[in-house]
Amino acid sequence: MTYKVIQWTTGFVGREAVKGILSHPELELVGAYAWSPEKNGQDVGELCGIGRLGIQATNDIDALLALGADCICYTPHQLASVDVLCRLLEGGINVVSSNLTNMRAAGETARARVEAAAQAGGASLFGSGIxxxxxxxxxxxxxxxxxxxxxxxxxxxxxxxxxxxxxxxxxxxxxxxxxxxxxxxxxxxxxxxxxxxxxxxxxxxxxxxxxxxxxxxxxxxxxxxxxxxxxxxxxxxxxxxxxxxxxxxxxxxxxxxxxxxxxxxxxxxxxxxxxxxxxxxxxxxxxxxxxxFSPQKAERIEDYIDMSNTVTSMPIVSAIPTVCEAAAGIRTYADLPLITGHYVPNI
Ligand SMILES: NC(=O)c1ccc[n+]([C@@H]2O[C@H](COP(=O)([O-])OP(=O)(O)OC[C@H]3O[C@@H](n4cnc5c(N)ncnc54)[C@H](OP(=O)(O)O)[C@@H]3O)[C@@H](O)[C@H]2O)c1
Missing domain, CATH: 3.30.360 (Dihydrodipicolinate Reductase; domain 2)
Incomplete structure (x- = not known):
């Protein structure tokens, strides 16, 4: 089974999430959201420094919703936006995010809105990171x-x-x-x-x-x-x-x-x-x-920078298949089955 994924912003964590999605055999990157106007229309691979992928980042949320994705990997700089989360979940797309845990701190009204959106769309929301x-x-x-x-x-x-x-x-x-x-x-x-x-x-x-x-x-x-x-x-x-x-x-x-x-x-x-x-x-x-943690290759300061974002992004990337199969609603480690890494043989 392959899950179609949209990356939401390509900042520090998002760029490592894209690499994690591309290297995961059960995930397929199908789109990306650009918050920065100058990233709109640019190739996601080029934004992430890994070469052209043929997928353009866009700020057109309706176009992204129409891609039929299973999951959005949501890693913008700001606290999770309740309006955006509701729109995505109501659209039936599961969301994994580095910006939230169980939404309690957002207040009961906001948390209940997100839960209702997830139930309406039959989607689940999961937050993690390092x-x-x-x-x-x-x-x-x-x-x-x-x-x-x-x-x-x-x-x-x-x-x-x-x-x-x-x-x-x-x-x-x-x-x-x-x-x-x-x-x-x-x-x-x-x-x-x-x-x-x-x-x-x-x-x-x-x-x-x-x-x-x-x-x-x-x-x-x-x-x-x-x-x-x-x-x-x-x-x-x-x-x-x-x-x-x-x-x-x-x-x-x-x-x-x-x-x-x-x-x-x-x-x-x-x-x-x-x-x-x-x-x-x-x-x-x-x-x-x-x-x-130590980087696999420790040759440049960037190797350490990438590593700190890898350890933030991989817990949510690894969770995508489990979250896509989970019951609708706000989910945490306490109610999901074991989330593991995915072995990829060296070829
Ligand atoms: N759980 C954890 O372990 C953990 C650890 C570290 C960070 N985090 C969280 O992960 C998130 C991402 O961190 P990061 O270092 O990747 O952040 P970042 O690079 O500073 O920002 C990520 C992206 O957010 C978008 N953005 C910037 N300003 C925005 C605004 N005012 N409203 C909406 N979007 C905005 C930009 O999108 P474009 O790509 O379109 O320019 C930017 O590239 C943060 O919220 C942070 O709290 C969690």
Whole structure:
């Protein structure tokens, strides 16, 4: 069985998604959406730096809907647009996305609209990535080897000074003076991170009675710039977020997600950085793992950049066949069968 796929935008994650779709034996790329006017009409392969594919990117949504695609791989820069998702799902097209988890943070009205659109179109919606997505899913899976686990803790700890898309952190207040308004913005923009607690709780049957979250900033003492993104002295250049889920009568969080992001060394305060993902399960036995990535070819800085987008795009690309066969509605790892990679022999 081959599933026809449309790639929605060809930014950093989208370009790697296109490569993943092309190399997956059950997927066929049939179209691409261009948000940028200058990409409209251009060949998708050329936009992705892999040579001509004979498929033009377009901003004509009706033309894309008419292609009879099974799935859209939705990876634009902004938070997932409820209007766009509803249009696609109502049109009967399944959607996988790096920009959402279960849509709870969008608010009940928006979430219910998306669910209704999916039911009306008989389509399903699934969000993942590396985190939110695969890494926290892996952390929850680790609890299956522990009797009476009491706690699952997950940490993403990275220095973003080598992250090409660091300017995207501007919408969390980076490069700006600390201000309570950025707390509000962070909780909106990172709402789909907090939703990972729902997925882990559903996987592990944890009855959440209370949620807590915390945000701290790190400030740069001098001007700094990475990939053209400037952070002047005295502005935000790092942040720590914690999201916790508690059960009734328990003092300690049962599920905890921590992120620690910094733009280079020498911030105030200076937090230790572990460069990857650390997962811990407390129970009998305790379980720990660390997940790090290295590129297959490590010859240029671009190899590392591509790798960070590959690990974001592949969890959703690999999920496409499963999502296309899933029952209609908003789906998460907690209610889909096992999603695996697809072996492609070297020829
Ligand atoms: N779950 C995870 O692990 C994870 C990890 C990293 C990133 N992400 C998410 O993945 C998404 C894509 O990241 P990225 O680094 O690929 O982003 P990006 O390259 O900065 O942007 C992707 C594309 O979004 C389109 N775009 C730009 N501004 C837009 C706007 N105002 N409204 C609608 N579309 C706009 C452009 O489309 P064109 O291609 O047409 O120019 C752009 O190429 C982000 O939302 C990010 O939050 C998730």
């Amino acid at each position: 985190f939110p997505g695969f890494a926290n899913y892996l952390a929850a899976n680790m609890a299956s080897v522990s009797q009476n686990f009491r706690r699952v803790q997950f940490l993403e700890s990275v220095d973003l000074s080598t992250y090409h898309a660091i300017s995207n952190y501007e919408n969390l207040g980076w490069g700006q003076k600390p201000d309570p308004k950025w707390e509000q913005t962070s909780s909106q923009v990172l709402g789909f991170y907090e939703e990972c607690l729902d997925v882990m709780a559903a996987m592990l049957r944890v009855p959440i009675s209370e949620r807590r979250s915390n945000l701290e900033w790190a400030i740069t003492p001098e001007d700094r710039e990475f990939f053209g993104f400037e952070m002047k002295a005295g502005t935000i250049a790092g942040q720590k977020n914690t999201w916790q889920a508690f059960t009734a009568g328990q003092e300690d969080a049962v599920l905890e997600l921590d992120v620690c992001w910094v733009a280079g060394k020498g911030l105030e305060p200076e937090w230790p950085i572990h460069h990857g993902y650390t997962m811990k399960v407390e129970g009998n036995p305790n379980v720990q793992t660390r997940v790090t």
